[in-house]
Amino acid sequence: MPTIENGSGTRELAGKRALVTGGSRGIGAAVVRQLLDAGAEVLTTARSATATTPEGASFVEADVRTRAGAEALAGAAKEVLGGVDILVHNAGGAGPYESAAAIPDEVWQDALDLNFLASVRLDSLLAPGMRERRSGAIVHISSAAVLTPMGPFLHYTAAKAALENYSRGLASELAPSGVRVNVVSPGRTATPGGIATREEWARLGAVPGEVSADDTAPLGRDGEADDIANAVLFLISERAGWLTGRNLIVDGGEFPMN
Ligand code: NDP
Numbered sequence: 484m485p486t487i488e489n490g491s492g493t494r495e496l497a498g499k500r501a502l503v504t505g506g507s508r509g510i511g512a513a514v515v516r517q518l519l520d521a522g523a524e525v526l527t528t529a530r531s532a533t534a535t536t537p538e539g540a541s542f543v544e545a546d547v548r549t550r551a552g553a554e555a556l557a558g559a560a561k562e563v564l565g566g567v568d569i570l571v572h573n574a575g576g577a578g579p580y581e582s583a584a585a586i587p588d589e590v591w592q593d594a595l596d597l598n599f600l601a602s603v604r605l606d607s608l609l610a611p612g613m614r615e616r617r618s619g620a621i622v623h624i625s626s627a628a629v630l631t632p633m634g635p636f637l638h639y640t641a642a643k644a645a646l647e648n649y650s651r652g653l654a655s656e657l658a659p660s661g662v663r664v665n666v667v668s669p670g671r672t673a674t675p676g677g678i679a680t681r682e683e684w685a686r687l688g689a690v691p692g693e694v695s696a697d698d699t700a701p702l703g704r705d706g707e708a709d710d711i712a713n714a715v716l717f718l719i720s721e722r723a724g725w726l727t728g729r730n731l732i733v734d735g736g737e738f739p740m741n
Contacts, residue, residue, distance in 0.1 A: 494522030495720055500564035502556070502609070503527045504547050504601070505574030507536045509674030510624065513708035514571050515540045517716045526563050528556055529574070547574050548596040550604055557608035566616075567609050569719050572602040573624045575643075576676045579635035579684045591638045598642035603649060610657060619662040620719040623650050624711075627670040627734040630741055635684060643668075647730055654728030663727040665718040670734025671698075672706035700735025 501518050505511035506527030515537045518525050525540040532542050543559040546552040560567050577594045580586045602623050613619025625643040632640040647666055654664035671677060685697065699705070714733045717723055732741050 494520075496569070497522035499523040499568045500560075500566055501525045501569035501571065501719075502560045502564070502567045503540075503571040503573060504556075504605070505529055506540065506542075507531070507533045509676050510669065510672060510708045510711045511571075511573040512537055513712035514573060514715050517709070517712045518569070518571075521716065521720075523569065524564055526560055528559075547572075547601040547605065548593065553601065553604035553608060557605065560609065566612055568613070568616075568619055570605065570609055570619070570621045571624070571715055571719070572605060572622070574601065575624060575626075576680065577636065577639035577642075578680060579687055580638075581635065581687055583634045583637045586638045594638035594642045595645070598639060599645045599649070602646055606653060610653070610662065613662045614657060614660045617661045619657075620723075621653075621657075621662070621664045622715050622718050623647075623664070623666050624715075625650075625666050625668040625730065627668045627732050627738055629668065630732075630738050635687060650730075651728050658727050663718075663723070665723070665726060665728070666730040667711060667714045667718065668730055668732045668734070669711045670700055670706055670732070670737045672708060672711055674708050677705075700737045702735035704735065706733065706735060 496518060501523045503511055503515050503525060506515040507529035512535050515525050515527050519537060519539045527540050528543050528545045530546050531544060536542055541563045545556040575598045623646055625647050628636060629640050629644045629647060650664050650666045657664055711733050714731050732738060
């Protein structure tokens with residue numbers, strides 16, 4: 484990816500401090516790499532580091548599903564970065580079940596904690612600092628699957644739908660202080676988590692009449708993690724300085740004009 488400069492010869496995000504959740508692989512790792520390329524200082528997190536956690540980023544182990552995990556992460560961000568200008572909440576996902584009725588209570592709770600409440604908790608700890616400084620950009624990662632909610636994934640899509648609704652409201656609340664909040668909703672993207680989920684779904688058997696685990700987007704291929712990261716980088720950059728409360732669906736044309 485070409486380095487984007489800001490017109491004065493420095494990299495576009497030089498001097499910015501970014502926190503990315505779930506940066507040890509997949510979409511999160513691509514976001515971390517692109518942020519580093521753009522000159523930002525990056526702290527990322529996962530429950531455990533892997534060989535694919537990008538070099539050059541600071542890493543702290545944390546489970547974002549709990550309030551304690553969010554507090555530990557916000558504390559680490561203050562210690563390592565001194566504050567956060569860019570927050571990308573990317574950690575998420577959930578496995579499929581045979582039907583809505585087969586999804587156990589604790590799995591519903593887990594899906595809500597990871598795909599919705601983790602963002603709420605982290606924002607509540609970090610957005611006040613952005614508000615005080617009257618600058619900041621937040622991106623939440625949802626899913627294009629919200630547009631076609633279906634039995635095997637209702638715990639996941641309902642949690643992501645809540646995230647989208649919450650993001651719109653937060654964007655309105657923070658806009659007067661110059662802090663922008665946007666959502667990126669990936670379509671089917673070739674990441675370790677995405678591939679494993681679709682393999683599991685195929686094993687369960689596609690639900691008749693609904694999108695299947697092996698459908699292909701109109702552009703003829705699955706997304707790559709960098710396709711999604713490109714959209715995230717755009718939304719946090721000044722090029723999107725007049726965009727807030729938006730949901731950018733990056734899906735290879737699967738859901739046109741949504
Ligand atoms: P991956 O499963 O490949 O990566 C997920 C990342 O999040 C890993 O770094 C993982 O590390 C981390 N993570 C998971 N659970 C936690 C936790 N409790 N606390 C901290 N970190 C955690 O996922 P993708 O890259 O595919 O997905 C990224 C985002 O994009 C998710 O929000 C997903 O819902 C969304 N999305 C993905 C699609 C796809 O097709 N890939 C489609 C639509 C949306 P570790 O497990 O070590 O904690």
